[in-house]
Amino acid sequence: MTTTRHYFDKELEALHLQLIKMGSLVEESIENTILALKKQDVELARKIFWNDDVIDGMEQKIEKMCLNLIARQQPLAGDLRTISTALKIITDMERIADHSADIAEITIRMANEKYIKPLIDIPRMAELAKQMVNKAIDAFIRQDMGLAREVCRSDDAVDDLFSRIVLELINIVKNDPETIEQVINFMFIAKYLERMADHATNIGEWVVFNVTGEHAHLARHENKDDRINNPFVKNTIGDG
Amino acid sequence: MDDNNNGLKIYTENLNLFYGDIHALKEVNIEVEEKKVTALIGPSGCGKSTFLKTLNRMNDLIPAVRITGDVYLDSLNVYRQYDIVELRKRIGMVFQKPNPFPMSVYDNIAYGPRIHGVRSKSKLDEIVYRSLTNAALWNEVKDRLRQNALGLSGGQQQRLCIARVLAVEPEVVLMDEPTSALDPISTLKIEDLIDELKGKYTIVIVTHNMQQAGRISDKTAFFLHGEIVEYNDTEKIFSRPNDKRTEDYITGRFG
Amino acid sequence: MRVKPQTTDRIATMAIYAVACLVVLLLVFFVGYLLCHGASRLNLHFILSSPVFMKEGGGIGPQLFNSLYLVFLSMLITLPVGLSAGIYMAEYAKPNRLTAAIRFCIEALASLPSIVIGLFGLLVFVNLTGWSYTLIGGALAVSILNLPVITRISEDAIRSVPPSIKEASLALGATRWQTIVKVIIPSAVPGLVTGAVIASGRVFGEAAALLYTAGMSSPNLNFSNLNPFSASSPLNPFRPAETLAVYIWQVNSEGLAPDARQIADGASAILIIAVFLFNIGSRLLGRRIKARFAGKESGRRIVKI
Secondary structure, three states, rough: OOOOOOOHHHHHHHHHHHHHHHHHHHHHHHHHHHHHHOOHHHHHHHHHHHHHHHHHHHHHHHHHHHHHHHHHHHOOHHHHHHHHHHHHHHHHHHHHHHHHHHHHHHHHHHHOOOOOHHHHHHHHHHHHHHHHHHHHHHHHHOOOOOHHHHHHHHHHHHHHHHHHHHHHHHHHHHHHHEEEHHHHHHHHHHHHHHHHHHHHHHHHHHHHHHHHOEEEOOOOOOOHHHHHHOOOOOOOOOOO | HHHHHHEEEEEEEEEEEEOEEEEEEEEEEOOOEEEOOEEOOOOOOOHHHHHHHHOOHHHOOOOOOEEEEEEEEOOEEEEOOOOHHHHHEEEEEOOOOOOOOOOOOHHHHHHHHOOOOOOOHHHHHHHHHHHHOOOOOOOHHOOOOOEEEOOHHHHHHHHHHHHHOOOOOEEEEEEEEEOOOOOOOOOOOOOHHHHHOOOOOOOEOOOOOOOHHHOOOOOOEEEEOOEEEEEHHHHHHHHHOOOOOOHHHHOOOOO | OOHHHHHHHHHHHHHHHHHHHHHHHHHHHHHHHHHHHHHHHHHHHHHOOOOOOOOOOOOHHHHHHHHHHHHHHHHHHHHHHHHHHHHHHHHOOOOOOHHHHHHHHHHHOOOHHHHHHHEEEHHHHHHHOOOOOOHHHHHHHHHHHHHHHHHHHHHHHHOOHHHHHHHHHHHOOOOHHHHHHHHHHHHHHHHHHHHHHHHHHHHHHHHHHHOOOOOOOOOOOOOOOOOOOOOOOOOOOOOOOHHHHHHHHHHHHHHHOOOOOHHHHHHHHHHHHHHHHHHHHHHHHHHHHHHHHEEEEEOOOOOOO
16 A cells, blocks of 8 residues: 655655665775775775765765755655755765775875784774774664664774774884884874764764654763873773 | 733633534643644644634534533633623634625724724724734735725735734634635745734644644644644654654655 | 537527527517607606596606505515515524425415415405505505515525625624624625515516505695695505506506507506616616625736735
């Protein structure tokens, strides 16, 4: 039994498919970036870099679709939330892909150098960030609030890892000032990964909004005071 | 001024209405807030117009109608404690199709005050001027007050009907789909008018047009099969209704 | 051979025009014939002077006056009663068996032959009351004839006022009666005027019902005496009053005067003219009343919104 507005429903489905497609492109980008970083694979890194254009194109396309739907279909209630969620998460997804491309760019720059130390925490952090992005996109596809909240909770772990990595890198530089270039690069990579996790959290929050109509900020850093008291000096998370 | 009833201009208790055997309104309990616009939405035949007419007892005109339950205006029972002429002076009504009397513009507006006893020409002149100004119609008709009202366009006629209601200085204005017979520009002019009026009058409007309800109302009630399914702030109803039936109706998904 | 729809359409249009022309020609011929034949008597002397017994040169003055006065009196009776009945039927009567019975009676009354009404009038308004032949008796009899028409027309005119207007009036706090008096009746005025014109036309032309009620004679009337209670005043309703239609019949059947033929023709012509003038006059009056109620008609629709 078809309900009324099934033409609109078809358009919403098409929108959904485009979002899924963009999501999978973003996931692929992160996957490749981590791989390229570990293996110092310049070709792969270049591919990621150029693919970012495709993702940017998708963001524009989906944005156009959404604005079109708003203008022509006067969406209300659930439909309105769905479309505004779509508009917001494409921004986050596009930023995630940008950061991924930024990491790829750094990989290319460090292509001919040997890494100052074997990468342990950074891949771990990257893995976490990647999982968060995957879960966030899944949560959106399945409108799964539980999954979305999980994503938001994971952000704390990523932030902690970030603090640890930064401390470690500072120690390395203090010991050997010659390593400053790579250290800076790795700091940037860590920062990009931390931002990716933040964006994934945003996506999670928007999924919750889509379901409940409330937009709550769910990623509350537990040890918020630490940010004020300079975590780069004081070590508050276990041993460095 | 109305502190004794918490800013509730009108409220109903267990209101039921029967057309013969048909149970048209079922246990309707609603509180209409003072000086706000309350919209009644719902599919055709769901009872919203019928409900509107219980507020000013226009249903009394239909012989087969039976009403149980109570309606209160300013805490007094509409069916037991009000004289019907006095009631209709305090609660005015604008209908779906503009229905000006086949008289001059002036006489249309002056009709209400005249039947309530105003005789002085200067007073009537003043009332006509004030009502037409409040209805945003004065400038368009000031040179043709003595001409037949039926020569006005549809949108003007409807504003004339609004002015006619305002002339008796009601406290509540009921509107039964006032713009459904009008073109988009007239519709918007009347919506602007409603926006201006809401500071002074309590307005209850029945509308088929969802976007209109969203644009002009403060609170919205969704009627279905004679019952109120949901009644809440308009913002809430249109962004995140509680009941799935409301959501389906608002998003246009009818099985 | 199939006839094309356009051909049928053209034939029908021509036929309708032809019939319309026929009707107009009929009227023109009829009126023209009468006016021609009565032309000899279309002068002021004929209109104002009294009939002369068995001699030439009589006029129709009193009879013309009686006709006009009778129309006036009968309208005075019929219009309020008929209008009230029409209001009742349109606004107050519930659709039940009683109403159906009333409606049946009204329609039956409309189909009674006028001579029978006349005889009824004779029994009641002449003999029973002891008035003998009177103007008022004739007015009452003719009212019975006209009541169904006026009632019906009033009812239709009132029903034709859109219910939305009534609703609007009631919603403003008017009582039912105020709505009827201030909105419905004024809106229905054109229809009511039509009804009045039809009814009065009938009174002008009525002969059978007046034969035995208003009588076939007219006393000597002193037109300067305006006291309705005086016996010789023309305004006294309790006097015999031969109307113009009855007089035409009388002159034609008795024919004692030598110029009876011309008198009859002249009277007929005058009667027709009187009816036309009355018709036009009533419509103008109706239009006047409507304009006062409805305000000036705007010349064209104003497109502004």
